């Protein structure tokens with residue numbers, strides 16, 4: 001059987017990885033400034049992570065959500081403490097799309113309404129309601145288009161106010177830093193305005209922290225840069241450092257009942273061990289502080305590159321905007337300079353999404369190699 005051919009692939013076969021380095025089948029070492037799309041948060045094969053997973057594998061890898069799993073409770077406790085979100089309850093699932101699917105479902109159950117507000121250039125996943133709330137008609141099949149979503153421009157107060165006046169929305173879903181969209185952000189004033197309007201009008205505010213969460217932006221969650229309190233927070237990617245895991249933090253004002261949400265694999269023992277290891281490393285190695293400090297350093301270094309029109313993002317969720325498209329540059333950076341970088345819907349944006357434990361030296365190497373490649377472009 002052939003593979004269903006949906007991914008344009010680079011001609012690289014990775015066989016091992018350590019820290020920020022990924023190594024191919026010919027022994028070439030690449031620097032991973034992409035993190036497999038913002039997934040690698042504490043570095044490839046971090047020893048604590050590997051040990052936690054191996055130890056768990058030796059005990060029990062999986063059982064369904066029909067028996068007690070103390071690891072889930074330990075994780076919820078730690079996550080609440082470390083994120084400062086102790087007024088929430090935790091539901092575990094398997095991916096970012098599934099986290100948003102559950103968040104939107106909770107909003108609809110809670111309000112009895114079905115319509116959603118999302119923003120232009122948003123990306124929330126590829127499943128039913130999540131893809132309907134994603135601003136990309138190419139990945140919305142007719143079956144998804146049955147969902148009712150209003151897409152509004154970011155930071156447009158008037159459009160928001162006018163749209164919610166209809167009174168038929170269950171949820172507003174937004175990214176504090178748009179990932180796939182290209183690092184645009186709501187202003188603090190706009191995020192606070194939305195939060196206040198949602199509260200007044202009984203609309204559920206969903207913070208999609210799938211890409212920006214778990215420290216990537218320099219705060220545990222990126223909405224925390226804006227002093228708002230979302231009703232539901234969705235998370236995945238960096239949460240498991242590569243182990244497929246997602247989750248929703250649901251404010252305590254929502255009441256749970258048996259069967260309301262569910263999943264076979266979500267919250268399994270290995271997923272809990274992976275996420276606990278990530279939380280422990282984030283804390284023990286002060287990685288969120290490191291993301292802030294290195295984000296500032298990166299922005300200073302970016303000033304040295306004339307061709308850069310704008311530096312976007314926060315923490316280690318960053319990008320350099322050029323006057324030209326970057327897809328060729330990304331290829332050359334892989335093949336000639338042995339560095340992985342990210343792209344986005346903004347074709348001129350070169351994204352930088354490394355593990356949160358990189359050093360200044362890694363950033364120096366990134367800019368040296370980028371300069372070298374720009375000279376020949």
Ligand SMILES: Cc1ncc(COP(=O)(O)O)c(C=O)c1O
Nearest residue numbers: 095096097123124125179210211
């Ligand atoms: C902000 C955001 N939400 C949701 C998703 C979907 O996550 P997944 O691919 O794990 O379903 C992504 C993936 O890129 C994302 O960036």
